[in-house]
Amino acid sequence: MRFYAERPTRLAGQLLSDLLAIGWVAGFWWLADLARSAVLELQASGHRMIEAGGGLRTTFTDAARTASEVPFVGDDLAGALGRGTAAGDVLVDAGGRLMEVIDLAAGGVFAVIVVLALIPVLAVWLPRRIRYARAAGQAVAMRAQGPDLLALRALTELPHRRLRRVGREPAAAWREGDAEVIAQLAGMRLASLGLRVS
Incomplete structure (x- = not known):
């Protein structure tokens, strides 16, 4: 196979076409990375939920420990405050899941943009280049014969x-x-x- 022409005009056109294809893919890769970063910024709310849940859990745990020392009603009071600790755990878990979903969504957005950018390259540019390489390779072999x-x-x-x-x-x-x-x-x-x- 021969990928490039020998005559300068055709060679220049092929090089320009290849550079445009590479630039197209690189540009969309950059755009996909930008979109992925923008989606990942939504994880800030997940971080806040985890921080809030952790703070809530710590506060209620400390309060339950202190309440357990109150005579007569300490155990009941500590049990009631323990439910607040569980609420903090739920909030932390929800924040973690939200961050996982956002991470998956960011990866999906990146993949979709890259795949959409590759479709014209793989459907138009690459087949034409391969057809040319085969035809030119055969022609060079025939020229020798x-x-x-x-x-x-x-x-x-x-x-x-x-x-x-x-x-x-x-x-x-x-x-x-x-x-x-x-x-x-x-x-x-x-x-x-x-x-x-x-």
């Missing part, structure tokens, strides 16, 4: 209006072994791929 196969490839793949520049019946001339027509057809095939004749 002689012009006959290149001329035949020109007859099968180039538009009829371009073939008419060689003559009124280029296929007949090829069948008859007309060396001049064969050379012109081979040159047209190589030129269509941005390759030199020799």
Whole structure:
């Protein structure tokens, strides 16, 4: 396979196309990272819930410990205050779950943006580059063997209006072994791929 043309104009176009594809992916990667960071900022509320729950748990635990020392009703009072400790635990747990959900959402947003950016690259740019690489690689191999196969490839793949520049019946001339027509057809095939004749 040959990924780049030999002629400067076609080569410049290919390099520009490759740079645009890389820039497209890099730009959307940056945008995806920016969106992910923006979603992750929502975790601040989860942090506040965890801090509030931790503070509530500590306050009620300390209050229950102090209340347990009150004569006669201390145990009942400590039990009632223990429920506040449980409420703090619930708040901490809810904050942790919220942060997990936000983290998953941020990863999902990142993945969706990157995948959407890759679709045109994988659907349009990459197949065209691979087709060119295969065709150019085959043409270079045929060029080394002689012009006959290149001329035949020109007859099968180039538009009829371009073939008419060689003559009124280029296929007949090829069948008859007309060396001049064969050379012109081979040159047209190589030129269509941005390759030199020799």
